[in-house]
Amino acid sequence: MSWWSRVVERHWPPRWLYTTYERLVLDALDRDSLPQHVAVLADGNRRWARLNAPGQPLVAGYRAGAARLMEFVEWCDEADLQVVTLWVLSTDNLKRSDDDELSPLLAVIEQLVRELAATGRWRVQAVGSLELLPDEMVESLKASSASTDGTQGMQVNVAIAYGGRQELRDAVRSLLSARAEEGATLAEVAQTLEIEQISEHLYTKGQPDPDLIIRTSGEQRLSGFLLWQSAHSEFYFCEALWPDFRRVDFVRALRSYAQRERRFGR
Secondary structure, eight states: OHHHHHHHHHHHSSSEEEEEEEEHHHHSSGGGGSOEEEEEEEOOOOHOOOOHTTTTTTHHHHHHHHHHHHHHHHHHHHOOOOOOEEEEOOOOOOHOOOHHHHHHHHHHHHHHHHHHHHSSEEEEESSOOGGGGGGHHHHHOOOOOOOHTTTTTTTTEEEOOOOOHHHHHHHHHHHHHHHHHTOOOOOHHHHHHHHHHHHTSSTTTSSSOSSEEEEEEEOOTTTTTTTTTTTTTTEOOOOOOOGGGOHHHHHHHHHHTTTTTTHHHH
């Protein structure tokens, strides 16, 4: 490929053309048809690093992914969404990653949460099995979250050390503990347990379930993400690796969602 061809490939189509297209698509959408809660599996950071930063540590991909997550939250805010959930680290990731890879990743995630909170625009909450993380990191995450208490903006959940099965386990444990404090026996709990009671003990309690779940990198599975909450969610799968996910891809996901007829199991 000639140097001119490489220049054209890099700069065409120009950014202004994409911006115009994005605005036209958004303006054509009925705002009432847009989701309230969008969740994303930001997948493909390591593959992006191997392709775009060969010879560099994989943390280069995590940093690029974190920068894209900051932009993604901005896009969601501009679309007037109420809640966005970002899955950045699963419990499986914790098990299979070695220290050389995990420690830099945790540092990137901690910085991401800090920067999200520092904007002062959104309510930021870290959700997951936080007890699996280093104590210093947990303290930092909680401090960042607490600094956004009372903020009236969009809710931003950052799923860290998150697993859907672990969330359900923790919800049941919390429910049983609460009922025991009320003096209920295990038999009484079993006889009176309702679905809504479990929902009240999830990490995302009090929030609407995700209307739209986006997964990047070409993978087409949930991998345990929001197992309970996603019962009636719509899904959008994108081939782009997460750091390459563009605003135009997000706009197309919103358009795809708006064109669907939601039946909620009926």
